[in-house]
Amino acid sequence: MTKKGLLIVISGPSGTGKGTICKELLNREQNMKISISATTRETRTGEIDGINYYFIDKDTFENQISQDAFLEHAKVYDNYYGTPKKYVIDEINKGNNVLLEIDIQGALQVKEKYPEGLFIFILPPSMKELKKRIVGRGTESDKAIEKRFKSAFEEIDYVKKYDYFVVNDEVEVAVERIRAIMLAETFKITEDIQSMISKFKEESLC
């Protein structure tokens, strides 16, 4: 029997560096797949179906919602975005770990559907640093920055719904922390332990 993989959910306010962490994590980890979202929005130049997103039409998306085919989904303006359940579950059953980078609302939905996931909340080194990072993007008006920061400030309270928090002071260090959490998770005593132990005793005596 293959040992099941883990669903690793990397989440947190915007500006905390989730994306960079996930990229680095994928570089270092073998047997790790990234979860690809489905969306109804238009394909942008350079985007490839099945790599950046699964591009599907609105009817298909709504049909899949009704079939409970998503671990989470949201409508942003006129477009749907969602995490297809089948891919994640298939990979986990094959023994692969699946990485899902997602905002807090999405993560909380995933937790309802798949509580066995490993929910990791990325924190900035400080709120000051977070503000600096949001400002540093230089793409937004003062008002938009203020709004984004306020929302991040409030979102931090959701950390209590997660399993672990990781402060992203340095990407390398943050990634090693996440890898330690993943490793520890494989040695955790769960409800499966009784069958594992029975098998251990039988195999050993053959």
Next chain:
Amino acid sequence: MTKKGLLIVISGPSGTGKGTICKELLNREQNMKISISATTRETRTGEIDGINYYFIDKDTFENQISQDAFLEHAKVYDNYYGTPKKYVIDEINKGNNVLLEIDIQGALQVKEKYPEGLFIFILPPSMKELKKRIVGRGTESDKAIEKRFKSAFEEIDYVKKYDYFVVNDEVEVAVERIRAIMLAETFKITEDIQSMISKFKEESLC
């Protein structure tokens, strides 16, 4: 405020290599103290009070039992053995990790008094290997070996009362697994999280 240290309880059947693991763990970890037992048995040649054991008399030991001064204690033949609570709690409050190597009965007592501990069960690579190790000691009669093995076989079921299991196939690897578990533990979301977050937000905005 100093972050509290962890009580790391390394436990499992005899013959699984708990002692070697603990020695290696102490070599590699800074800020880790070893818990020293108290006993009423006679000091043996070479043993030093406060290093190998705290040697105390029977009246003192019984008095301390009545004052709930032990995390666990047991009477083996005519002698008491126990883990003094004060040392462990003091070191944890100072931010140090405390290592406690103990048999399963002892670990379960500790868990009742200090459930926040990190309870790690050491498993042999296989039951066959465990038998080899017990036989390999060469100090016991066939009957004693059989008895010890039978007891180890039964004791393995207690793994379900622990937080983590670690297979000791290679000491180095087992120690690294335990270190990953310890590291992950420091990022776990616990009941303290709300106060941590409030402080995080305040400090950051100063």
